[in-house]
Amino acid sequence: MKRLLAGVLVLGMAFSVTANAAGDAALGAIKGQTCLGCHGVKNYNNAYPTYHVPKLAGQHAGYLVAAMKAYKVGARTHATMYGNVVDLSEQDMQDIAAYFEQDGK
Amino acid sequence: MKQLIKMVFAIALVAASTSVLALGDIEAGKDKSTACAACHGVYGVSASAMFPTLAGQHADYMIQALKAYKTGKRNNPIMQGSVAGLSDEDMVNLAAYFASQTGLKTLKK
Numbered sequence: 001m002k003r004l005l006a007g008v009l010v011l012g013m014a015f016s017v018t019a020n021a022a023g024d025a026a027l028g029a030i031k032g033q034t035c036l037g038c039h040g041v042k043n044y045n046n047a048y049p050t051y052h053v054p055k056l057a058g059q060h061a062g063y064l065v066a067a068m069k070a071y072k073v074g075a076r077t078h079a080t081m082y083g084n085v086v087d088l089s090e091q092d093m094q095d096i097a098a099y100f101e102q103d104g105k
Numbered sequence: 106m107k108q109l110i111k112m113v114f115a116i117a118l119v120a121a122s123t124s125v126l127a128l129g130d131i132e133a134g135k136d137k138s139t140a141c142a143a144c145h146g147v148y149g150v151s152a153s154a155m156f157p158t159l160a161g162q163h164a165d166y167m168i169q170a171l172k173a174y175k176t177g178k179r180n181n182p183i184m185q186g187s188v189a190g191l192s193d194e195d196m197v198n199l200a201a202y203f204a205s206q207t208g209l210k211t212l213k214k
Binding site: 035036039040041042043049050051052053054055057058059060061062063066067070075076077100103104 | 151153154155156157158161162163165166168169173178179180181208209210211212213214
């Protein structure tokens, strides 16, 4: 019985992790409005140096969150991206990433 | 006149060769991409949320990302190890291959 209880507890924890990891795409669509200024324009270019801003629709949410965090802590340096993610919470990132992931489908 | 023709020919040749280099060789990139496939998928559609899908991504964005991993401007140990042996030409070819696949899109407004 104790073991069953422990099992249920672990299962419950697993569910809470997935719920948190999933992100809310509908909220992300609101929080991610600013992103569309660059990432929502076909063939839009980064300036100095010039290259296309990456396509994000259909990208894995988990990867997008990791990328946003990397800009926030400076493991990836990009002034505009830093400015845009510095005030985002973990949940904001999850929501925005969920929205981007499902937009490509 | 002869000199003019020669000059035009020379300019055309240089222009053609640089544009080929900039666009990259998709087949050569495909050959080089076997190491990438382990994480990013054979056609650049990754099966794991840890690794980005590359299929359909802009080639020039991928080239600058690969270069940033090589110099350490993007700090990622796995990618830094993977790009260490790549020449600029390899990067251009790999980017051309993954860009030619179907996958990522621009976000809809």
